[in-house]
Amino acid sequence: MLTENEKKELQAALKKYPNRRSAVMDALRIVQNGRGGHIVKEDMLEIASILEMQPAEVNAAATFYTMYNVNKPVGKHHIQVCRNISCSLMGAEHIIKHLERTLDIKTGQTTPDKKFTLSTVECLGSCATAPMMQINDDYYENLTDQKVDEILKNLK
Amino acid sequence: MVTVKINGKEITVEDGTLILNAARDAGFEVPTFCYQADLIGIGSCRMCLVEIEGQKKLQPSCVTPVLHGMSINTESPTVVSARAGVLEFLLANHALDCPVCDKGGECELQDMVYRYGPHKGRHAEPKFKFHEKDYVLSPVIIKNSNRCVQCVKCVRVCREVVGANVLTSLNRGDHQEETSFLRSFLDCDQDGNCIEVCPVGCFMRLPYRYKTRPWDLKGADTVCPYCATGCRMVIEHRDGVVIRARAQLGVGLNSETLCARGRFGFDFINNPNRLTTPLVRKRGALEPASWEEAMGLIKKNFSVGGGKVGGIASPRLVNEELYLFQKLFRTVFNSPNIDSSSRWDPLAVESFVSAASMHEGGVSIFDCMASDTLLIIGSHLSDENPVTDYIVRRISANRRMNVIIASPRAMKLDSSATQLLRHLPGAEDSVLEAIILNLNYDKLPDETLKPVKDARLEALLSTAGALDKEIKAIARKLGASSTVAVIAGTDFLRAPQSIPALGLLKDLLRSRGKKVTVLPALDRCNQRGAWEMGVHPGFGPGYSRVDKKGLGCDGILAAAEQGELDALYIAGSDVASMYPDGEFAAKALSAVKFLVVQDIFLTETAKLAHVVLPGASFAEKEGIFTNQEGRAQIIRKLLPPPGKAKRDFDIIRAVGESFDPSFGPKNPVLVLDEIRKEAPMYGDVSLVFNNKKNIEDKLDNRAALVKGAQSAALKVSRIEPRADLGGAEQFPFRLVTGNHLFHSGMLSRMSSSMTGLLNAAVIEISEGDADALGLRNGDKVSVRGAACEAQMTLRTRKGSGKGMAFVAENFEDAPVARFFRRGKGAPRVAITKI
Ligand code: SF4
Ligand code: SF4
Ligand code: SF4
Ligand code: FES
Ligand code: FES
Numbered sequence: 004m005l006t007e008n009e010k011k012e013l014q015a016a017l018k019k020y021p022n023r024r025s026a027v028m029d030a031l032r033i034v035q036n037g038r039g040g041h042i043v044k045e046d047m048l049e050i051a052s053i054l055e056m057q058p059a060e061v062n063a064a065a066t067f068y069t070m071y072n073v074n075k076p077v078g079k080h081h082i083q084v085c086r087n088i089s090c091s092l093m094g095a096e097h098i099i100k101h102l103e104r105t106l107d108i109k110t111g112q113t114t115p116d117k118k119f120t121l122s123t124v125e126c127l128g129s130c131a132t133a134p135m136m137q138i139n140d141d142y143y144e145n146l147t148d149q150k151v152d153e154i155l156k157n158l159k
Numbered sequence: 160m161v162t163v164k165i166n167g168k169e170i171t172v173e174d175g176t177l178i179l180n181a182a183r184d185a186g187f188e189v190p191t192f193c194y195q196a197d198l199i200g201i202g203s204c205r206m207c208l209v210e211i212e213g214q215k216k217l218q219p220s221c222v223t224p225v226l227h228g229m230s231i232n233t234e235s236p237t238v239v240s241a242r243a244g245v246l247e248f249l250l251a252n253h254a255l256d257c258p259v260c261d262k263g264g265e266c267e268l269q270d271m272v273y274r275y276g277p278h279k280g281r282h283a284e285p286k287f288k289f290h291e292k293d294y295v296l297s298p299v300i301i302k303n304s305n306r307c308v309q310c311v312k313c314v315r316v317c318r319e320v321v322g323a324n325v326l327t328s329l330n331r332g333d334h335q336e337e338t339s340f341l342r343s344f345l346d347c348d349q350d351g352n353c354i355e356v357c358p359v360g361c362f363m364r365l366p367y368r369y370k371t372r373p374w375d376l377k378g379a380d381t382v383c384p385y386c387a388t389g390c391r392m393v394i395e396h397r398d399g400v401v402i403r404a405r406a407q408l409g410v411g412l413n414s415e416t417l418c419a420r421g422r423f424g425f426d427f428i429n430n431p432n433r434l435t436t437p438l439v440r441k442r443g444a445l446e447p448a449s450w451e452e453a454m455g456l457i458k459k460n461f462s463v464g465g466g467k468v469g470g471i472a473s474p475r476l477v478n479e480e481l482y483l484f485q486k487l488f489r490t491v492f493n494s495p496n497i498d499s500s501s502r503w504d505p506l507a508v509e510s511f512v513s514a515a516s517m518h519e520g521g522v523s524i525f526d527c528m529a530s531d532t533l534l535i536i537g538s539h540l541s542d543e544n545p546v547t548d549y550i551v552r553r554i555s556a557n558r559r560m561n562v563i564i565a566s567p568r569a570m571k572l573d574s575s576a577t578q579l580l581r582h583l584p585g586a587e588d589s590v591l592e593a594i595i596l597n598l599n600y601d602k603l604p605d606e607t608l609k610p611v612k613d614a615r616l617e618a619l620l621s622t623a624g625a626l627d628k629e630i631k632a633i634a635r636k637l638g639a640s641s642t643v644a645v646i647a648g649t650d651f652l653r654a655p656q657s658i659p660a661l662g663l664l665k666d667l668l669r670s671r672g673k674k675v676t677v678l679p680a681l682d683r684c685n686q687r688g689a690w691e692m693g694v695h696p697g698f699g700p701g702y703s704r705v706d707k708k709g710l711g712c713d714g715i716l717a718a719a720e721q722g723e724l725d726a727l728y729i730a731g732s733d734v735a736s737m738y739p740d741g742e743f744a745a746k747a748l749s750a751v752k753f754l755v756v757q758d759i760f761l762t763e764t765a766k767l768a769h770v771v772l773p774g775a776s777f778a779e780k781e782g783i784f785t786n787q788e789g790r791a792q793i794i795r796k797l798l799p800p801p802g803k804a805k806r807d808f809d810i811i812r813a814v815g816e817s818f819d820p821s822f823g824p825k826n827p828v829l830v831l832d833e834i835r836k837e838a839p840m841y842g843d844v845s846l847v848f849n850n851k852k853n854i855e856d857k858l859d860n861r862a863a864l865v866k867g868a869q870s871a872a873l874k875v876s877r878i879e880p881r882a883d884l885g886g887a888e889q890f891p892f893r894l895v896t897g898n899h900l901f902h903s904g905m906l907s908r909m910s911s912s913m914t915g916l917l918n919a920a921v922i923e924i925s926e927g928d929a930d931a932l933g934l935r936n937g938d939k940v941s942v943r944g945a946a947c948e949a950q951m952t953l954r955t956r957k958g959s960g961k962g963m964a965f966v967a968e969n970f971e972d973a974p975v976a977r978f979f980r981r982g983k984g985a986p987r988v989a990i991t992k993i
Contacts, residue, residue, distance in 0.1 A: 057325060059339055059340040063329055067331050
């Protein structure tokens with residue numbers, strides 16, 4: 004259930020758009036922030052009913068964008084490594100392996116201390132600085148193993 | 160017009176033609192996955208890439224219109240290798256499990272790879288799998304996403320055509336999966352159009368699963384036996400069991416679409432409870448008998464002349480049978496007492512036929528959709544005629560037109576309406592009269608009449624439960640249109656006092672120089688055919704005048720109840736279940752001195768008979784159905800009737816011959832010749848079966864529309880509204896009836912797929928009313944009327960009118976007919992939670 008504050012925030016967001024359904028991304032963001040980083044079935048059903056959309060449509064928006072985590076609780080730091088073509092050519096696979104080794108988890112998993120979740124995503128529009136990753140809201144670019152180690156250290 | 164060159168060949172096409180269609184017109188094949196004429200183009204699969212001279216990149220021909228002087232190559236080496244490349248990518252994650260795939264043998268991906276594909280893939284990566292096992296999406300749909308080519312047709316047909324919009328694409332890239340909300344079980348229309356459009360084996364029919372290979376099937380072209388939309392389809396059997404019905408792209412007005420009843424409801428054909436032998440009543444019980452014995456009894460008990468006899472034939476028989484049936488009564492039994500509907504009053508039918516101008520000939524739904532304004536009234540189109548609903552949705556989305564829906568119940572099609580009017584049930588007359596008054600308002604001869612009109616208008620608005628501005632808006636739109644189409648449904652027959660207003664509105668608009676067409680929305684596949692064959696006590700074939708008017712179903716039952724009916728022959732109608740006052744019908748039928756029932760099941764009516772004759776289903780005969788538009792369409796025979804059952808044609812003929820050996824014509828072909836003569840509407844109607852795959856969207860076979868009747872003997876009668884059953888305080892809800900989306904009369908109750916979708920009665924009220932009563936969707940409730948009480952499951956519907964409860968006519972455990980009282984208006988009910 005959306006809290007009163009979340010509902011208010013959504014009502015405010017609705018004012019920005021010509022029709023209700025356009026606010027779906029705001030709604031998903033508001034809910035995800037309020038749930039500690041992920042979205043569950045009930046949230047999508049509620050958003051659908053508020054925005055007068057089909058639940059399937061909310062589900063589609065929520066799974067199209069990798070910034071939403073549907074039914075997938077994430078750690079404090081959500082690491083999303085781009086695995087699309089430019090980044091792959093520049094060694095994304097290697098960076099992913101390195102992260103898996105360092106964090107001792109597989110892609111898609113969360114560390115037991117719930118600090119890190121490792122995911123791969125499609126192009127984040129930063130091909131010029133490939134390989135790259137996003138951790139929560141920040142981009143980290145031109146990655147190398149050493150750079151990754153340093154970033155992780157600073158996050159601890 | 161634009162002239163372009165395709166592979167060196169010059170062709171001139173209309174402006175805006177897609178390169179794909181221009182190429183096809185020029186005789187070149189271009190492969191496609193995501194293109195479909197009746198869906199909005201998305202250009203996503205890239206199968207249709209072509210090379211345009213002067214452009215560096217290949218272009219998707221399914222979304223690129225031709226420009227003057229373009230030179231296009233559909234077969235250049237680049238195009239050929241691009242196609243192979245697209246297919247190689249489509250196969251990269253594909254399961255390649257053709258040997259266990261239901262689609263194998265008729266799969267578009269198989270065909271394409273065979274023709275255009277690389278016969279070897281270069282992908283070394285492990286395949287991505289969406290899931291291990293196929294998952295069930297509904298009682299009729301099973302899904303395997305690992306075979307998907309991401310054409311998104313399933314999602315698009317569900318959204319753009321069906322309007323259910325319950326499918327979507329989850330995730331993206333090679334993980335994009337077309338499925339339901341979180342892959343959960345679908346609570347949807349269950350029409351399986353997602354299955355039909357899927358080029359591969361992703362969306363599949365659950366009842367058909369692993370039953371056969373497509374090449375082991377034998378099929379017959381036919382028409383759906385449920386509602387009067389008249390959807391063309393193919394039914395297929397293996398070893399005598401019908402296991403699939405499918406629609407074909409570009410064939411019939413429905414093209415690839417069907418509703419749940421059409422696509423899955425055919426399995427009553429092989430229901431083990433089919434009647435396979437004549438039955439005769441011996442010592443009170445029905446026992447198997449020979450045809451000779453059964454016919455002998457009929458000969459003995461049906462008097463030719465003198466005694467009072469009657470006949471009721473089902474609007475699901477074919478025209479040839481219906482024609483012969485009325486001829487049997489009119490010429491052999493010398494009786495005008497015949498009817499084809501147990502629910503409608505014959506006077507109402509005659510008035511409706513006349514008000515809707517059915518005698519003026521066929522009206523194409525596509526013409527209706529080309530008008531400025533479409534008014535839908537008296538029909539819950541989305542449930543009664545689902546494919547008509549699809550056509551309205553699809554076409555109205557693509558052109559500027561007014562779609563006005565006037566209905567007490569909310570429906571799926573509401574989202575396509577430009578204006579909605581929620582009026583009170585049974586108040587179509589007030590709505591229409593108020594519109595007429597508004598249209599005429601300025602034409603007052605005299606200012607002093609104004610207050611009179613205003614008072615009248617106010618009274619009409621209150622009986623209609625409508626607002627002045629709503630009616631004004633409708634009148635304004637009608638007034639401003641030069642072409643108007645009205646879809647008028649069976650609620651006019653349920654509340655026949657509304658019929659004159661329908662005729663009046665049509666005449667008024669016509670008198671203003673507008674082109675007005677009325678399309679009757681009917682709920683039995685051949686209701687229009689039954690009327691046009693003259694199975695009606697007041698008119699003969701082609702709506703011709705009859706010398707002697709007779710009794711309709713109601714009159715026949717009344718005579719029977721008085722013990723005055725010597726014999727009654729019912730062919731295919733379940734009068735006992737459908738006549739609105741079940742108790743009376745049962746009593747009357749039991750009082751008939753000699754009752755013959757011909758049917759494919761032992762219906763409630765058949766159980767009361769003295770002789771039961773086993774007839775044939777639509778799959779076991781040939782003949783013509785005339786749909787609601789007046790489109791005459793052939794059905795073909797797939798199987799022989801089971802056991803000793805016979806074609807209804809042969810039974811009716813044999814009954815006639817036992818009284819008069821010359822009775823005939825002797826076969827359906829000759830009967831058709833006679834129909835063409837006796838009912839000139841059918842004189843030159845074309846029955847040519849166009850079965851060509853029509854990739855473009857030219858679905859309107861106008862040659863199949865019946866012509867106008869030359870001497871129709873019809874008039875609109877003013878029918879007084881029946882007194883309400885009363886008791887508004889005790890029974891707060893007015894009962895509204897009709898067909899459920901998954902059912903049609905009692906026939907669909909014999910289909911296990913349909914009963915699998917919905918088996919027990921539901922009662923539907925508005926969300927607001929439910930809230931006020933503290934009831935919730937899914938509650939078990941008791942529904943009590945003055946005459947009957949039954950238990951049902953509650954459904955709530957957003958947007959429906961207040962104080963109205965809908966119960967479908969299709970459930971024997973909640974026999975709606977029993978809530979009615981003969982001669983009285985719609986009953987009222989109270990709903991309480993159990
Ligand atoms: S059956 Fe019809 S309503 Fe249901 S998902 Fe398929 S297309 Fe949509
Ligand atoms: S499931 Fe079928 S129709 Fe839907 S996108 Fe995949 S291949 Fe196309
Ligand atoms: S029931 Fe009516 S709409 Fe549905 S498939 Fe049959 S004819 Fe078409
Ligand atoms: S490919 Fe990685 S940011 Fe574009
Ligand atoms: S058919 Fe043209 S892109 Fe799919």
